[in-house]
Amino acid sequence: MRTQTYKTNYAELVALTPHASNWAWALMGLLIVACAPLILGSHGLNILSVIFVMAIGILGLNLLTGVTGLISLGHAGFLLIGAYSQAILTTDYHFPAWLAIFASGLVAALASLVVGIPSLRLKGLYLAITTLAFTFIVRHIVLFAENITRGSEGMAVEPLKILGYAIKSDMPFFYVALIMLVFFILITLNIMRSRIGRAWLAVRDHDIAARAMGINLMRYKLLAFMVSAFYTGVAGSLVALQTRYINVDTFSILISIEALAMIIVGGMGRVHGALLGTVLILLLPELLNFSFSIAGDRFTTLMADRIYEIKGLMYGVVILLFLRLEPEGLAGIWRKAKRFWVHWPLSQ
Amino acid sequence: MRNSIRRWATGLKKTSVIALSIGAGFASAQDVGVTATEILLGEVQPMSGPASLIGKAGAAGSKLAIAEINANGGINGRRLRAIYEDDGYVPARSVSAVKKLIDSDKVFALTGTTGSSHMVAMLPTIEEAKIPTIVHMAPNPAVVNPRRPTVFMIGPDYDYAGYVPINHMIEKMGQKGGKFGILYQDDDFGKALLAGYVKAVKQHGVASVAEIPFKRGAKDFSAEVLTLKEKGVTALYLGTLTTESAAVMGELKRLGMKPVIGTLWAGQLPAAVKLAAPSGFEYLIPDYYASNYDPTGIKLMEVAKKFLSADDYDNFNRYTVSGYVGTIVLAEGIRRCGAAVTRTCVVAELNKLNNFSTGGLTGPVSFNNPKAQAVLPIKLFQTDPKNASVKSVTDFIAY
Numbered sequence: 001m002r003t004q005t006y007k008t009n010y011a012e013l014v015a016l017t018p019h020a021s022n023w024a025w026a027l028m029g030l031l032i033v034a035c036a037p038l039i040l041g042s043h044g045l046n047i048l049s050v051i052f053v054m055a056i057g058i059l060g061l062n063l064l065t066g067v068t069g070l071i072s073l074g075h076a077g078f079l080l081i082g083a084y085s086q087a088i089l090t091t092d093y094h095f096p097a098w099l100a101i102f103a104s105g106l107v108a109a110l111a112s113l114v115v116g117i118p119s120l121r122l123k124g125l126y127l128a129i130t131t132l133a134f135t136f137i138v139r140h141i142v143l144f145a146e147n148i149t150r151g152s153e154g155m156a157v158e159p160l161k162i163l164g165y166a167i168k169s170d171m172p173f174f175y176v177a178l179i180m181l182v183f184f185i186l187i188t189l190n191i192m193r194s195r196i197g198r199a200w201l202a203v204r205d206h207d208i209a210a211r212a213m214g215i216n217l218m219r220y221k222l223l224a225f226m227v228s229a230f231y232t233g234v235a236g237s238l239v240a241l242q243t244r245y246i247n248v249d250t251f252s253i254l255i256s257i258e259a260l261a262m263i264i265v266g267g268m269g270r271v272h273g274a275l276l277g278t279v280l281i282l283l284l285p286e287l288l289n290f291s292f293s294i295a296g297d298r299f300t301t302l303m304a305d306r307i308y309e310i311k312g313l314m315y316g317v318v319i320l321l322f323l324r325l326e327p328e329g330l331a332g333i334w335r336k337a338k339r340f341w342v343h344w345p346l347s348q
Numbered sequence: 349m350r351n352s353i354r355r356w357a358t359g360l361k362k363t364s365v366i367a368l369s370i371g372a373g374f375a376s377a378q379d380v381g382v383t384a385t386e387i388l389l390g391e392v393q394p395m396s397g398p399a400s401l402i403g404k405a406g407a408a409g410s411k412l413a414i415a416e417i418n419a420n421g422g423i424n425g426r427r428l429r430a431i432y433e434d435d436g437y438v439p440a441r442s443v444s445a446v447k448k449l450i451d452s453d454k455v456f457a458l459t460g461t462t463g464s465s466h467m468v469a470m471l472p473t474i475e476e477a478k479i480p481t482i483v484h485m486a487p488n489p490a491v492v493n494p495r496r497p498t499v500f501m502i503g504p505d506y507d508y509a510g511y512v513p514i515n516h517m518i519e520k521m522g523q524k525g526g527k528f529g530i531l532y533q534d535d536d537f538g539k540a541l542l543a544g545y546v547k548a549v550k551q552h553g554v555a556s557v558a559e560i561p562f563k564r565g566a567k568d569f570s571a572e573v574l575t576l577k578e579k580g581v582t583a584l585y586l587g588t589l590t591t592e593s594a595a596v597m598g599e600l601k602r603l604g605m606k607p608v609i610g611t612l613w614a615g616q617l618p619a620a621v622k623l624a625a626p627s628g629f630e631y632l633i634p635d636y637y638a639s640n641y642d643p644t645g646i647k648l649m650e651v652a653k654k655f656l657s658a659d660d661y662d663n664f665n666r667y668t669v670s671g672y673v674g675t676i677v678l679a680e681g682i683r684r685c686g687a688a689v690t691r692t693c694v695v696a697e698l699n700k701l702n703n704f705s706t707g708g709l710t711g712p713v714s715f716n717n718p719k720a721q722a723v724l725p726i727k728l729f730q731t732d733p734k735n736a737s738v739k740s741v742t743d744f745i746a747y
Contacts, residue, residue, distance in 0.1 A: 042451035046444055143563055152535045152564040154439070154465045168472070170447070243440045245469035250440045 409671020
């Protein structure tokens with residue numbers, strides 16, 4: 001029987017995954033997902049692409065809120081900054097679209113200093129309100145700076161071009177989003193096992209104790225904000241590349257709340273939790289649609305105009321259920337299921 | 349032996365007849381979303397979120413048209429059915445919804461296309477799928493400039509909404525010597541209204557003393573209204589939506605101003621009329637659809653009572669008429685194709701549509717023009733704040 005926790009040397013402690021077999025399973029999962037275009041149509045690929053893109057942003061939010069313990073309701077603002085940076089850089093400054101993706105992340109990271117610096121003195125609810133205000137401010141700036149952003153009219157976005165090939169349809173974009181997600185998962189796992197990741201965990205668990213241990217709170221909190229905003233900025237640029245049209249309506253405050261729901265449901269502070277939470281929350285409307293379709297056409301028609309209201313209710317119910325029954329989220333369920341499987345028949 | 353040959357020959361004959369019948373069935377071509385008994389349509393509407401009032405009403409109009417057509421035997425024996433997708437008035441969700449309708453639900457055509465920017469976001473998908481599409485709720489000029497081969501738009505450009513009330517104020521309401529002003533949203537939509545307003549004041553040589561832009565989402569108009577008072581405005585055009593219009597009128601009343609007011613078509617939504625009623629202004633509203641205050645619209649409401657649920661009936665407003673007209677126009681294109689319903693045929697028939705009558709709900713609809721845009725005549729209405737109602741002032745007039 002293998003153990004999950006007993007480490008005999010430092011290399012095991014900082015390994016990217018606890019067991020070599022994890023790589024094989026991950027690769028198999030990746031191959032299965034990569035084969036999705038064989039069975040899914042445009043709509044299915046579109047949903048998966050949305051999940052991949054959002055998952056990048058959620059990984060970023062998880063680093064800030066789940067790992068470092070700094071609550072943010074401002075990620076819709078970072079997403080918006082990323083999307084508009086992508087649109088402006090490619091349309092007005094003729095940046096290559098792939099380069100603009102990372103530049104958008106950098107712009108969002110720089111903008112995060114606006115909320116990052118006050119975060120040094122704020123915690124909990126106060127920080128949440130500050131970050132929420134940041135989203136309002138960003139939305140208004142976009143509306144007012146219409147010489148740059150086209151105001152409420154919105155902006156068309158140049159498609160991503162790779163080696164001269166414009167990625168306009170769903171299948172190539174699906175692969176781009178998948179590759180980007182894998183890239184950011186690997187970066188996240190690397191950060192988590194590094195000094196930075198451990199310092200963030202220490203700040204979350206007890207910031208005064210962390211400072212006593214020599215962790216520079218200012219540096220690590222700002223870094224958490226910047227890294228998180230970078231992820232979300234990149235996600236925003238991918239949102240822009242996917243829809244190829246953006247305006248402020250796409251980036252409502254609700255997105256920040258949905259994002260928090262994803263990491264709560266997935267399991268705060270865990271990479272696979274963030275991914276599972278994103279998948280579950282984004283598939284909720286599709287699951288609802290599917291349930292309605294089973295009930296028949298008349299019921300589907302009746303419920304068609306209530307899907308987002310029901311979705312809003314479902315968020316609340318799902319979060320409540322997880323907080324009450326499984327505070328560790330889907331990652332906790334996954335861990336318990338795995339332990340049950342590994343320890344069977346001795347599992348309890 | 350001879351009997352068995354005869355039996356074999358008879359069998360062959362029967363088989364051939366069946367095969368030929370099946371072949372003939374296939375020969376009467378039909379497209380995605382069309383079966384022997386049904387034609388499937390799709391709509392993307394903002395049925396939740398800030399514009400749900402519009403989306404629910406638009407969907408109700410389409411449901412009404414479909415129920416009525418089906419009650420009369422469908423189109424050439426085929427019933428219509430529609431799938432409604434809610435986009436929550438978010439462009440990214442509009443794209444996702446239209447992809448679902450085209451790819452998963454495999455609809456034949458689209459009749460509901462949500463708001464202006466949302467339609468712009470969906471255009472690449474619609475163009476790629478070459479799917480017949482009727483835009484009837486938000487006639488954004490960008491939709492038909494450049495011309496998209498399968499997209500048809502019902503409604504005049506927004507500048508008419510600015511032009512018609514000002515023209516009426518000058519010609520019929522004694523404002524030839526008046527001082528004119530406009531409040532407009534500082535975006536493409538507002539600028540189109542401003543263009544119509546400017547055209548009218550220039551045409552009649554009257555004084556425009558205040559042209560004030562405001563940012564989308566503005567709630568407080570006290571500074572703007574104070575400027576209007578300082579300039580002595582006697583005739584005002586409000587390029588505002590429901591709650592904004594009520595806020596401006598409330599401020600005008602507070603400052604003791606009594607200008608003649610005109611606004612755009614959203615001004616006659618029952619909610620807008622009720623919100624603005626306490627300020628007591630009898631404002632002008634241009635519209636290219638007969639609404640629930642118009643005799644033809646009221647007649648449609650009686651039909652709606654028969655076919656719609658209580659919820660849908662309660663949502664009845666000008667956008668219900670919009671949804672109804674969009675669907676019957678598409679249905680006419682399908683009907684003209686006979687049994688062989690294909691997207692190519694419907695697009696070709698819609699391209700030929702000329703002076704199609706909607707029974708008085710609009711002026712005649714024609715798509716046989718370079719933009720495939722039915723630039724409809726406009727009717728003027730005026731509010732009656734005492735009864736929180738609206739009355740017709742003119743008939744449908746082409747400008």
